[in-house]
Amino acid sequence: MALLEVVGIGKHFRGLRALHDVSFSIPQGAIHAMIGPNGAGKTTCFNVVAGVYKPDGGSIRFDGKPIAGLRPDQICRAGIGRTFQVVKPFPGLSVLDNVVVGALNASASVAQARKEAMRVLELLHLADKAKHPAASLTLPERKRVEVARAMATGPKLLLLDEVMAGLRPTEVDEMVAVFRRVNQETGLTILLIEHVMRAVMALAQHIVVLHYGEKIAEGAPQEVVKDPKVLECYLGEEAL
Amino acid sequence: MNMLFDGLPRRALVALGLFLAVLLVAPWLVNAYILSLLVVVLYFAYAGQAWNVMMGFAGQLSLGHSLYVGLGAYAAAMMFTKFGVNPWVGLLVAVATTTAMGAIIGFLAFRFGIGGVYFAILTIAFSEFVRVGFDHWPWLGGSGGLFLPVANLSSNDLLNLRGAPIMFYYVMLAMCVAALGFCRWLLGSRLGYYWQAIRENEDAAAALGIPVFRYKMIAVMLSSAMTAFAGVFYAFYYNNLFPEQIFSMGRSIEIILGPIIGGLGTLIGPIVGAFVLTPLADGLSELLQWAGIDVPGVKQVFYGICLLLVVVFLPNGIWPMLARRLGLEREH
Amino acid sequence: MSDLYLNAAVGGALTGLVYGLMALGLSVIFGVVRVVNFAHGEMMTGAMYGAILLAQAFKLDPLVAMAPIAIGMFLLGYGLQRGLVNSFVQRPEHTQFMLMVAVAIILTNSQLIAFGPNARNVQVDYALDSYQFGALIIDKVRIFAAIAALAVSGALFAFFRFTLTGRAIRACADNYLGAQVVGLNVKHLYGLTFGIGAACLGAAGCLLLLLLDVTPLQGPSYTLLAFIIVIVGGMGSLTGALLSGLLVGVSEALAGVAFDPSAKSMFTFALLILVLLFRPQGLLGRRP
Incomplete structure (x- = not known):
């Protein structure tokens, strides 16, 4: 059974479409990653799940219970811990x-x-x-x-927002080892937003790719990074 | 009980004990003028401690604490003069009144995301609102003031808080010690951790499962409840209440100067602040009087300059610096 | 009877425009520098005493004194920002606030020491003139003050909309870092902003002097009034500040007629509480 089940959520900010019809789910005990270029809506997605923003539509189920629209503290007590992109x-x-x-x-x-x-x-x-x-x-x-x-709150699901950014490669490996260990020992489910692909490839069993607020691809890491749509959205950004 | 003294170095305990001993015998060693000054110092130490719970611990800036002093004072004085109820029972009414007031202000502000300085403005607005209300309430004397029957100074009646300054001194000292112990316990409790988290960063606090609204409400209500006693004391010590004075913004500022100058959010800061500021200001008044300069406003300018200097040069207050120098800091 | 209320309401609205101008100064400073000028009413009181001194020394009408007072206040505001406030821009909010509280206390009581506790005013020779429109009788001073307040506010709007400096200041308000990156001299612009806010205040003070007495201890209540007007109007909305000033002026005047002039501030506070309850973002403010 999926621990987190997100179906068709959307979020607008004064006409700006930050998220549109995004769905994904994470099984108990898994480590998933969410990637995408800057401004793709990853952090917005986290904030909707963590209760900072109410979604415009769609549903979010955690541990079998609907949690969309709950306050951040209620979501934390329900068992979702999170970090902030800007610490x-x-x-x-x-x-x-x-x-x-x-x-x-x-x-x-x-x-x-x-x-x-x-x-x-x-x-x-x-x-x-x-x-x-x-x-x-x-x-x-x-x-x-x-x-x-966030880990100390005793969560079932941990949302990590770019915690590897700015780390040296050895430090990244160290963090990867920590998360892998916690995941194996306690069964903690993890969803990470990450630009450091070294960490994503080492940790994630499954990747969701967001671009302009929409999910453009998902699947196993090796497949996703070869997906032409994914390459295009990253290369498109580089070309700018 | 052990927890209250946990982590304090031995010399800090000794210093605290010595200080308390000096305060206990002080009334027999000093003249009437110094005694009256000490009563005022303890009053500000207590009121400052109460304010510090809200701002120092939970980060909610109240600039209208004279509201709670005034309401507490009027509630107990009303019970005493109109219904013959003794001030300790009156204190219950006072606490209920100020807590309810704090709850109203907190609800209005926090429910609608009024934070920071706008919250501070709201506290002033309420204080002014109530002041004008009392000015126009003849049953409690209106702007003409409410007076308590003046005490016979030769006998001390603790139950009715009628007596000599020395009795008020010990009452206030006891309350200061109680408040210090209570605040120490608060800081080490779940409540204290949650408040400090909210003070430091509300979003992060919420993300860690803290119901921010509820704990901010508790801070405001607890602080206003504690402040009620300062009001009851004021009423029975001075025996007269004028809305113009007791609810004035100047009074609120006097209350908060001590903790800020002493060290915001620290336990000893409010006490240090009161012991530094009150004698300084009073000494200055005496000096000016002696020099034949009788201009209203000089004392306040002095307060203003003190505040300015502390804010610019000692942003953490006197106590943290002093504690470090003397090796009195708490260890983990 | 209804004439009485009508007259009070119109008179109050005209006074309210001057209040609005005062609050505009606060809104501008907070909107850009992000520092709450808690010495607002105290600074305006200082400007009013300045206008009184000019009237005594040179027989200057407060309407004329507006120009030198506004310039003087501008310089003071600029100096205050560069000399004192600027080093606090990145400090915690309550520290900035305490700094301004200290400035306010020093200002108020210095004024008390310098000018004594008694109320003062300026007598202009048209003080008792009025215009009559049917049952409506309006004091000449109120009309003049309101027109002047509108003119100054209009100039302020135009400044922010059409001049390069005004736009640069708005850029600073929107994005501090960005403004620095594109090479704007943020410190200077902050100083200018504080100066402009103070100049509004100086003008408002001169106009208020046509209508009311000045006492040294009035400062805090005007600070509070300015804040209430800004909150009621909607933080960051300049039009909102003007509109809400007008509203507060009317409510004060009606309260004075219906109840007791000394209870008028209760109505202002009641207005604030109502707005917080039912429209917390203020009349023209955006929902956060």
């Missing part, structure tokens, strides 16, 4: 406290949340930065804190 850390709090806030979502007490937060920080190789203020971190580190925070 939004809590700059005045320590790295640990940033993650504790997330962990409180699934913890009965603050003490338990602290334990869970430390566990996630270790998983993401951030434990030695736990006491640093989030404002003092580098951008790749902040992205990892963002991932840690």
